[in-house]
Amino acid sequence: MNATASPAPPGIHPRLDDLIELRHQAVALGVASRHLVNTSFSGLYASVFRGMGLEYEEAREYRPGDDIRQMDWKVTARSRRPHVKVYREEREREVVLCVDTGPHMRFGTQGTFKSVQAARATALLGWAANRNHDRVGGLVLGTGGREGVDFYRPTRGRRSLWRLLHGLSAEPSAPGTRYPLDQALKMLDRAASTGSVIFVIADFNFDPQPLEVPLGRLRQRHSVILVPVDDPRERELPPMGRVVFRGPSGEKIEVDTDDVRARAAYAERWERTRQALLNIAGGLGLPVIPIDTGEDVHRSLQRGLEQLNRMHRPQ
Numbered sequence: 001m002n003a004t005a006s007p008a009p010p011g012i013h014p015r016l017d018d019l020i021e022l023r024h025q026a027v028a029l030g031v032a033s034r035h036l037v038n039t040s041f042s043g044l045y046a047s048v049f050r051g052m053g054l055e056y057e058e059a060r061e062y063r064p065g066d067d068i069r070q071m072d073w074k075v076t077a078r079s080r081r082p083h084v085k086v087y088r089e090e091r092e093r094e095v096v097l098c099v100d101t102g103p104h105m106r107f108g109t110q111g112t113f114k115s116v117q118a119a120r121a122t123a124l125l126g127w128a129a130n131r132n133h134d135r136v137g138g139l140v141l142g143t144g145g146r147e148g149v150d151f152y153r154p155t156r157g158r159r160s161l162w163r164l165l166h167g168l169s170a171e172p173s174a175p176g177t178r179y180p181l182d183q184a185l186k187m188l189d190r191a192a193s194t195g196s197v198i199f200v201i202a203d204f205n206f207d208p209q210p211l212e213v214p215l216g217r218l219r220q221r222h223s224v225i226l227v228p229v230d231d232p233r234e235r236e237l238p239p240m241g242r243v244v245f246r247g248p249s250g251e252k253i254e255v256d257t258d259d260v261r262a263r264a265a266y267a268e269r270w271e272r273t274r275q276a277l278l279n280i281a282g283g284l285g286l287p288v289i290p291i292d293t294g295e296d297v298h299r300s301l302q303r304g305l306e307q308l309n310r311m312h313r314p315q
Contacts, residue, residue, distance in 0.1 A: 014119035016169035022120060025298045026127035041302055045128040048308045049197055049223070059083045094154040094193050095129040095136050097122045098184060099168065100202035100229070102142025109233040110294035118201045118229045119168040120297040125199055126161045134197075138164040139188060141179040141202070148179040151191055185214035194221045201227040205234055205270070208277040212284075219284050226286055227301075228277070231293045235270050237263045 026041050059072040062082035075083040099122050105115040122138065129136045137154030138161075150167055152160045181202055188198060198218065204226070218224050237243075239258045255262050281288050289304030291297055 013113075013171060014116050014169045016165060019119060019123040019165045019169060022123040022298075023127040026124055026131060041124065041298065041305075042128040042131040044302060044305045044309060045125070046132045048305050058086050060086055093134045094196040095125070095134045096154060096188060096192050096196050096198045097126055097136070097138040097164065098141070098188060098198060098200045098202070099138060100141045100181065101168065102179065102203075104203055105142065105229070108231055108293045110231065112293055114203060114229045114231055114293055117291055117293050117297055119165075121201050121227055121229070121291055121301060122168060122199075123165060124298060124301055126164065129197075130158055130161055136161045136164070138167075139184060139191070140164070140167055141181065141184050143167070143179075149184060149187070151187070153191070154193075154196075180210075182210045182214050185211065185218055189214065189218050189221065192222060196222045198222050198224045199227055200224065201229060204228040204277050205230075205273060207273065208280055211277075212280045215280065215286065216284055219286065224284075224286050226277070226281055226288045228274075228288065228290045229293070230290055236267050239263070 059075040060083060062071070062084050066084045070084045070086075072083045072085045099118055101115055101118065105118060106113055108114055108116070111117075126136050126138075135154035135156055136158075138152045140150045140152075142148060143150050152164045152167070154160055181200075185200070192198060205228075215224065237255070237257045241258055242254055242256050245253050245255060255266065257263060278288060280286075287304075287308050289301060289308075291300040291304075
């Protein structure tokens with residue numbers, strides 16, 4: 001449930017200059033961990049997703065130092081000698097950045113608004129993918145258009161990335177609508193080329209059950225990474241008297257935030273919702289990289305990629 005947000009004052013909307021400037025951070029030295037001080041963001045991005053966008057070429061005999069995760073067990077069993085799979089990198093891999101920009105994203109109590117943080121994350125990931133010669137595109141939810149959604153088909157170079165960043169930074173001509181995320185995922189399944197890497201950067205502060213089936217179908221053909229955008233006050237309310245909240249369907253609920261039990265119930269609801277999302281993601285094998293309005297987005301993303309890199313690293 002999101003606190004009712006008033007129209008955004010100047011300065012809280014993503015600025016195109018800022019999104020363009022983030023291309024420098026995409027190649028800057030890593031700051032998320034002292035163990036990665038010599039690793040650039042784009043290099044870490046490539047390291048985590050190096051296994052995506054590869055085509056099988058042949059099998060060859062195992063050599064000391066080969067990644068055992070690439071063992072070709074069928075050939076090994078047939079030849080009775082250990083073999084590994086050899087891949088060649090596809091010339092063009094698609095990266096699609098699915099970004100939630102609906103009115104519920106114009107909320108923030110620390111640092112910046114969720115919409116701004118989502119745009120920054122989109123820019124960083126887009127620049128990193130572009131630097132690795134991936135085709136970059138996007139799908140933006142909650143636009144002021146008639147359909148409430150804009151799709152930027154992945155292209156070579158920076159053409160679609162530029163259009164995506166312009167779309168995220170443009171002042172909405174209309175209030176925008178809450179385009180259902182599950183419908184956006186179904187659209188992506190039809191629009192994205194098989195084997196795409198898809199980042200879903202969104203407000204997941206709602207019952208995630210409707211997402212399970214479309215995420216599962218999307219996972220069958222693509223690599224999917226979830227990036228929840230959070231604000232500290234969505235997890236825990238401070239004591240500030242009676243506050244009116246508005247739910248996803250527009251219903252209003254008044255909460256006495258001075259009531260310890262009410263604050264505890266609020267926090268418990270957020271934990272249940274997030275755990276439900278993590279359960280769905282875990283069951284489908286989807287990575288989750290949360291970002292927060294009160295933290296540096298570059299640091300948050302790099303920390304998440306670092307964790308994924310450790311998980312993918314041979315033991």
